[in-house]
Amino acid sequence: MLILGGMHGDEPKSVFVAQELVALLSESPPTHTTIVVTIVNPDGYERGVRRNARGVDINRNFPTRDWKTSPQHRRFHGGVKPASESETRAIVRLVESRRPVRIVTIHSISEYRHCNNYDGPAGALARRMAKFNKYPVTSNIGYPTPGSFGTWAGIEGGIPTVTLELPSHHSRKRCWEDNAQALSSCCHWPVEP
Numbered sequence: 001m002l003i004l005g006g007m008h009g010d011e012p013k014s015v016f017v018a019q020e021l022v023a024l025l026s027e028s029p030p031t032h033t034t035i036v037v038t039i040v041n042p043d044g045y046e047r048g049v050r051r052n053a054r055g056v057d058i059n060r061n062f063p064t065r066d067w068k069t070s071p072q073h074r075r076f077h078g079g080v081k082p083a084s085e086s087e088t089r090a091i092v093r094l095v096e097s098r099r100p101v102r103i104v105t106i107h108s109i110s111e112y113r114h115c116n117n118y119d120g121p122a123g124a125l126a127r128r129m130a131k132f133n134k135y136p137v138t139s140n141i142g143y144p145t146p147g148s149f150g151t152w153a154g155i156e157g158g159i160p161t162v163t164l165e166l167p168s169h170h171s172r173k174r175c176w177e178d179n180a181q182a183l184s185s186c187c188h189w190p191v192e193p
């Protein structure tokens, strides 16, 4: 099981929720090996901005078939080539070496668009999380995301991947309360043979 937080540095609630999960799991160890990366983009997090220190959106920099450079869309700049960023390569190496059976990548989104957004064979995982957090389940976030982690790991990599979009209008404490069970239950959920 792999959990990612802080891929976008201006979504600190995702980091808080990932850190709280680490604290919870240290009290009640999961049945599966669980890796939590609390801050994928530490430079962006330190500065409170979406992109990394080189101005690249990590969630548009993964080596997918639909990757494209987009310097004109500065906020969503995908980099000069796929996996050009060290943060992206670190996550690619982690996934390829540890082969997680399911992944949750935590983000936050504007009011009333929060959801369990799944890529690849992750419908059951998204619905399981929805039982606890009551967020809508969708396979389509509603806008193109070339080079996204979900496309790379979920659609092209075939690993069940949920992008958990927290509601940015909720407090970080509320986000954690609503997702504690959703996340911890994934770490205790048996893996199908």
Ligand SMILES: [Zn+2]
Pocket: 007, 008, 011, 107, 108
């Ligand atoms: Zn995000």
